[in-house]
Amino acid sequence: MDIAQQEKNTRTIGMVALLAAGLWTLYALLFWKTTELPGPIVFQPDLTPATIGTKLAPFLVIAVLIERTIQVFFGLWIEPEEHALDMQAERARVALATLDAEDTVASRNAAAALLKHEAGEPAALRHAAKTQLQEASDKAADIKEMKTRVAFLLGGSLGLLVALAGARMLGIIVKFGSPIPRHWIALDVLLTAGLLGGGADGFNHLTSTLAAYLETLKKKAESR
Numbered sequence: 154m155d156i157a158q159q160e161k162n163t164r165t166i167g168m169v170a171l172l173a174a175g176l177w178t179l180y181a182l183l184f185w186k187t188t189e190l191p192g193p194i195v196f197q198p199d200l201t202p203a204t205i206g207t208k209l210a211p212f213l214v215i216a217v218l219i220e221r222t223i224q225v226f227f228g229l230w231i232e233p234e235e236h237a238l239d240m241q242a243e244r245a246r247v248a249l250a251t252l253d254a255e256d257t258v259a260s261r262n263a264a265a266a267l268l269k270h271e272a273g274e275p276a277a278l279r280h281a282a283k284t285q286l287q288e289a290s291d292k293a294a295d296i297k298e299m300k301t302r303v304a305f306l307l308g309g310s311l312g313l314l315v316a317l318a319g320a321r322m323l324g325i326i327v328k329f330g331s332p333i334p335r336h337w338i339a340l341d342v343l344l345t346a347g348l349l350g351g352g353a354d355g356f357n358h359l360t361s362t363l364a365a366y367l368e369t370l371k372k373k374a375e376s377r
Contacts, residue, residue, distance in 0.1 A: 195328050202364045202371065208325050212349065213356045215320060219311045220352040223304050235296060238289045244268065245286035252279055308350030316345040326363070 200208070248264040252275050265272040270281045323341035324333070348355055 196367070197326065197328050200326060200367065202368045205364050205367065206360055209322065209356065209360050212320065212322050212345070213353060213360070215315055216312075216349050216351070216356050217353045219308055219315075219349055222311065223307050226307065227300060227304075231296060231300060235293065238293050238296070242286055242289040242293075245282045245289065248282040249279060249286075252282070305350070308352065309346060310350075312346035312349030312351075313342070315349055316342040320349075321345045322348065 244267045248267040251260050251264045251267070254260065256275055261275065261278060262272050264270075264278045264282065268278065268281050268285060270278065272278075321338075321341040322345040323337075329337055348359065
């Protein structure tokens with residue numbers, strides 16, 4: 154997929170997300186009762202820079218498990234093909250180097266054996282080597298793109314199952330009313346699923362950002 158197509162897809166996803174958010178907001182304003190509308194969001198009173206890591210540690214473990222599960226899946230399904238493409242590209246590079254080093258019958262036969270191609274003129278062998286190298290590069294790029302899509306779908310699906318099972322994160326960070334409105338639960342499930350599916354890096358960044366923000370709030374409160 155070229156850069157222009159990627160940018161087009163990104164814009165499309167952004168427009169769909171904005172439309173969904175706008176429709177959700179319009180629905181809330183038109184059909185929710187006043188008592189159902191969320192009030193000001195505040196942090197949980199026991200959430201501090203010292204406790205944020207402990208509270209989110211189970212989610213980090215789950216995110217790592219999901220990430221590792223996807224890696225094992227790729228190792229069994231995709232990595233053998235990637236290894237074969239790497240070998241094809243390496244043989245093509247060695248064949249080109251052999252042909253560039255000297256022009257003899259032996260070098261032509263060696264290059265043809267590496268390329269699994271009939272022996273012939275150096276120009277034809279070079280063309281075959283460059284073709285194989287380009288094909289391997291294109292296929293590797295396609296596999297990388299496919300892995301990104303599959304990782305997103307698998308990670309999001311597993312994260313959604315975990316969140317639906319009850320491991321929800323937003324309620325640990327912010328304080329809801331009682332009883333918790335259903336739309337808050339839905340939002341909690343979606344956000345938790347997205348973070349779990351994103352792997353450990355996203356959680357580490359979230360934890361460090363929250364800890365730094367809470368520490369800033371604490372210092373401002375102490376300075377008053």
